[in-house]
Amino acid sequence: MTRSPLTRRAALQWALVLPPAALLARTVGAAPAASVQIKDFAFVPEVITIPAGGTVTWTNTDEDPHTVKAVDKSFGSAALDTDDRYSFTFDKPGEFTYFCSLHPHMHGRIVVTAG
Amino acid sequence: MNDPRHPIDPDRDATGLSRRTLLRRCAGWAGTGALYTMSGGVVSSITLEAALAADAAPTATQPFTFLQISDTHIGFDKAANPDVRGTCLAAIAKIKALPVQPDFVLHTGDITHLSKEDQFAQAQDLLAGIGLPMFHVPGEHDMLDDGGGKAYLARFGKGTKGTGWYSFDRHGVHFVALVNVANLQPGGMGHLGADQLAWLKDDLSGLKDSTPVVVFTHIPLWTVYADWGWGTDDSEQALGMLRRFGSVTVLNGHIHQVIQKVEGNLSFHSALSTAYPQPAPGAAPSPGPLKVPAEQLPSMLGIRSARFAPGTESIALIDRSLSA
Numbered sequence: 001m002t003r004s005p006l007t008r009r010a011a012l013q014w015a016l017v018l019p020p021a022a023l024l025a026r027t028v029g030a031a032p033a034a035s036v037q038i039k040d041f042a043f044v045p046e047v048i049t050i051p052a053g054g055t056v057t058w059t060n061t062d063e064d065p066h067t068v069k070a071v072d073k074s075f076g077s078a079a080l081d082t083d084d085r086y087s088f089t090f091d092k093p094g095e096f097t098y099f100c101s102l103h104p105h106m107h108g109r110i111v112v113t114a115g
Numbered sequence: 116m117n118d119p120r121h122p123i124d125p126d127r128d129a130t131g132l133s134r135r136t137l138l139r140r141c142a143g144w145a146g147t148g149a150l151y152t153m154s155g156g157v158v159s160s161i162t163l164e165a166a167l168a169a170d171a172a173p174t175a176t177q178p179f180t181f182l183q184i185s186d187t188h189i190g191f192d193k194a195a196n197p198d199v200r201g202t203c204l205a206a207i208a209k210i211k212a213l214p215v216q217p218d219f220v221l222h223t224g225d226i227t228h229l230s231k232e233d234q235f236a237q238a239q240d241l242l243a244g245i246g247l248p249m250f251h252v253p254g255e256h257d258m259l260d261d262g263g264g265k266a267y268l269a270r271f272g273k274g275t276k277g278t279g280w281y282s283f284d285r286h287g288v289h290f291v292a293l294v295n296v297a298n299l300q301p302g303g304m305g306h307l308g309a310d311q312l313a314w315l316k317d318d319l320s321g322l323k324d325s326t327p328v329v330v331f332t333h334i335p336l337w338t339v340y341a342d343w344g345w346g347t348d349d350s351e352q353a354l355g356m357l358r359r360f361g362s363v364t365v366l367n368g369h370i371h372q373v374i375q376k377v378e379g380n381l382s383f384h385s386a387l388s389t390a391y392p393q394p395a396p397g398a399a400p401s402p403g404p405l406k407v408p409a410e411q412l413p414s415m416l417g418i419r420s421a422r423f424a425p426g427t428e429s430i431a432l433i434d435r436s437l438s439a
Contacts, residue, residue, distance in 0.1 A: 079230070
C-alpha cells in the first residue's frame with residue numbers, strides 16, 4: 001500500500017469507510033487483526049467480521065478454562081486457562097461458527113470476507 | 116410409589132439445606148414435601164421408600180454405606196480457593212472420621228482442573244489416602260488433554276467402555292456410571308450419545324424392577340438451568356429406561372451446590388464440591404467460581420454419605436459440609 005498525504009476531506013472519507021476501530025485494527029502494510037474476549041462464559045463480541053488473511057485472537061479472562069472449537073473442525077484451541085490466548089489466521093472467505101467444548105452453550109461466529 | 120407415612124410431592128423440587136443464608140446464596144430453589152435429618156453443619160437428606168417388592172433380590176441383605184465426593188478440581192488456584200489440595204484433604208479427613216466407614220467412594224468428576232498429568236497424579240495420590248475403593252466418572256475438566264479424554268481413561272478406564280461408562284453391583288444394588296461430558300454438541304448441554312444409551316438399555320435389561328439403582332454421572336441428568344448448560348440433552352432416553360425401577364437415585368456433580376428433585380421413583384441430587392462454590396442458578400452473570408469470605412468457604416464445600424437399608428429399597432443421603 002503506497003503512502004500518500006491525505007487531505008482533510010480524504011481523511012474524513014476514509015474514517016467513514018473503515019470499520020469501527022474497536023473491532024478491526026488496520027495498520028498500513030500489516031494484516032488485519034481482531035480480538036475476542038472470553039468473559040462471563042461468553043465470546044465477546046459474538047460475531048467478528050474480518051477479511052481473508054486476517055487473524056483473530058481469543059483471550060480468556062474468566063477464572064474457568066474455555067476452548068475455541070470450530071463446528072466444522074477447521075480450527076480449534078487447547079484448553080485456555082485464565083489469561084491464555086489462541087490465535088487463528090483465516091485464509092479463506094466463509095462463515096465459521098465455533099463453540100466452547102467445555103461449555104457448549106457458548107458460541108460465536110467469524111465472518112471472513114474476500115480479501 | 117409414595118409411602119403415605121412419608122409423603123413426597125413429586126411435582127415439587129426438594130432441597131434440604133438447613134441454613135437460610137446458604138439457601139439464599141447457593142440454592143435459590145424452595146421445596147416442600149421432603150424429609151430432612153440433621154447431622155451438624157449444612158445437611159440435607161432425602162429418604163426415598165419404594166414399596167416392598169414381592170420378589171426382592173435375595174442378595175439385598177444388609178445395610179451399607181457409600182460416599183460421594185465431587186469436583187475436587189486439583190490444579191485450580193484462583194481467588195475462590197487458592198488451596199484446593201488443602202480442602203480436599205479436609206474432606207478426606209472428614210471421611211476417615213465418619214463413625215461408620217463407607218464401603219467405597221464414588222467420585223462424580225472434575226477430578227482435575229485442566230487434565231494435566233501432574234494434576235491427575237496428585238489427585239490420585241490424595242484420594243488414595245481415603246483408603247477405600249474408588250469409582251470414578253470424568254467431568255468436562257478431565258477431558259482437556261490432547262487426546263480428549265485419553266489421559267482420564269489411561270488412569271481410570273480399566274473395565275470401562277467407550278468414553279468411560281460401566282456398571283457394578285454391591286449388596287444387591289446396581290450402580291451405573293455414565294459419562295455425559297464427551298462429544299458435547301454445539302449449543303447443547305451434557306450429552307450421553309447413542310452408543311452409551313444402547314449399552315445402558317442392554318445393561319438394565321436383565322434386572323428386576325425391585326433392584327435399587329444408583330446412577331452417577333458428572334453433569335445433572337435433569338435440567339437445573341439450561342442457560343448455563345446445567346442439564347443433559349438426551350437424558351430423557353436414559354430416564355425412560357429407569358422409570359420401571361422402584362428406586363432410582365441419580366447422583367451428580369458439576370454445579371458445586373446441592374439441588375435435589377424427586378420425580379416418581381427417581382430422585383436427583385447434585386453435590387457440593389471440595390474445591391469452590393458456584394452461584395445459584397441465575398444469581399450471577401455466569402456459573403464461574405464464586406468467591407466468598409474465607410471463613411465461609413468450608414460451609415460451602417463438602418461430601419455426601421449414602422446409606423442403603425435393604426428390604427425397603429430406601430436410601431438416606433446426608434450432606435456434610437467441611438465446617439460441620
